[in-house]
Amino acid sequence: MKRWLGRLAMLACIAAASNVLAVLAAPRLIHALVTHRITTQALAASGGAQSRTGDIAVHAPRADASARTVVRPSPDLLYTACVFDVSRRPLHITGPVPDSYASLSGFAANTDNFFALNDAAVTADASGRRRFDVVLARAPLAQLPPGARLVLSPTARGLVLFRTLIPDEATLPALLALQQQQACEPL
Amino acid sequence: MSPWGRRLAWAAAALAAAIGGALSARPAIQALAEHGAIRNGPWTTMAATGSAHANPYERAAVAVAGIYALSQDEAVYFTAFTDDSGTPLSGSCAYRVHGAPPAARWWSVTLYGADHFLVANDARIHSRHQGNLALDADGHFAIEVAAQPQGADAWLPAPAGAPFSLTLRLYNPAPALARDLAAAELPAIERSACR
Numbered sequence: 541m542k543r544w545l546g547r548l549a550m551l552a553c554i555a556a557a558s559n560v561l562a563v564l565a566a567p568r569l570i571h572a573l574v575t576h577r578i579t580t581q582a583l584a585a586s587g588g589a590q591s592r593t594g595d596i597a598v599h600a601p602r603a604d605a606s607a608r609t610v611v612r613p614s615p616d617l618l619y620t621a622c623v624f625d626v627s628r629r630p631l632h633i634t635g636p637v638p639d640s641y642a643s644l645s646g647f648a649a650n651t652d653n654f655f656a657l658n659d660a661a662v663t664a665d666a667s668g669r670r671r672f673d674v675v676l677a678r679a680p681l682a683q684l685p686p687g688a689r690l691v692l693s694p695t696a697r698g699l700v701l702f703r704t705l706i707p708d709e710a711t712l713p714a715l716l717a718l719q720q721q722q723a724c725e726p727l
Numbered sequence: 728m729s730p731w732g733r734r735l736a737w738a739a740a741a742l743a744a745a746i747g748g749a750l751s752a753r754p755a756i757q758a759l760a761e762h763g764a765i766r767n768g769p770w771t772t773m774a775a776t777g778s779a780h781a782n783p784y785e786r787a788a789v790a791v792a793g794i795y796a797l798s799q800d801e802a803v804y805f806t807a808f809t810d811d812s813g814t815p816l817s818g819s820c821a822y823r824v825h826g827a828p829p830a831a832r833w834w835s836v837t838l839y840g841a842d843h844f845l846v847a848n849d850a851r852i853h854s855r856h857q858g859n860l861a862l863d864a865d866g867h868f869a870i871e872v873a874a875q876p877q878g879a880d881a882w883l884p885a886p887a888g889a890p891f892s893l894t895l896r897l898y899n900p901a902p903a904l905a906r907d908l909a910a911a912e913l914p915a916i917e918r919s920a921c922r
């Protein structure tokens with residue numbers, strides 16, 4: 541009897557450990573699936589002209605009922621995603637700041653949002669322009685591009701997301717043009 | 728049973744336990760995330776969304792139903808699967824979502840199907856937000872959520888006869904709202920008629 545109870549307890553421990561491992565793995569697996577979809581779509585959209593799938597800005601079309609890349613997208617935002625790997629080289633992220641809400645945010649491989657910077661926090665440079673200008677790296681850097689701010693990523697791989705609000709339909713053409721200027725390049 | 732038979736049976740039981748544990752992850756994520764959710768009328772949210780302080784079940788729940796959500800410093804996401812009476816939202820009914828504009832720099836109400844994606848409709852309307860909603864004399868807005876347009880309020884198309892949910896996005900929420908999400912003044916969701 542005692543032996544059977546011991547075995548049942550061991551089976552319960554195996555089930556509990558398996559449950560916790562699946563829960564811990566779920567965000568990373570879902571993130572891997574979504575980034576795979578993003579890079580696949582980017583490659584398809586470039587028609588083979590694009591040589592790399594990571595560390596590059598993917599400008600998503602405005603979300604509608606056909607959008608299936610990421611759950612619960614906002615139809616009132618334009619999204620630009622950069623799937624990054626900063627294990628070897630930092631990533632330089634740039635983009636103009638519109639008059640309405642916009643943000644630049646970073647997500648670790650476990651999907652934690654480790655930084656967010658919105659338009660209100662971006663000041664104008666000497667020429668009066670406002671730009672997102674961030675260098676994403678794993679460790680502090682000796683030198684940064686002029687005007688750029690350093691953000692340290694807790695994981696080598698992850699995702700950077702631009703969100704650009706569409707406050708009204710009349711602004712959409714200008715915001716789509718602005719979206720095309722949102723860029724990610726290895727430094 | 729021979730010793731080898733017992734070992735085989737034990738290995739099969741251990742494998743079944745491991746598979747059962749893994750398969751129970753999804754309901755466990757949902758149950759524990761709901762247990763830790765903040766409720767405000769029909770709306771629920773998680774204070775730890777996007778945060779490194781989220782527990783593994785909260786993190787997994789966000790990954791399943793709202794991956795890449797911003798942390799509370801930047802945005803707050805409330806989701807409603809029921810109306811004010813606690814009845815699940817359904818495209819068989821019409822609803823009036825109304826109230827004072829939430830205290831945030833920008834806000835919107837978006838409708839999603841049971842699969843967490845936007846719902847196809849001829850009007851191609853998937854959300855209502857502060858930029859396309861009129862306020863009445865009291866400074867309140869009203870949205871008509873239904874499969875077909877009902878009246879004068881702004882229409883947000885629902886899937887006919889199918890379940891759906893609403894997400895209220897608040898970008899740059901007022902500090903007082905973000906401090907006490909359970910007490911924030913949020914829109915009511917009143918069921919008006921069902922077919």
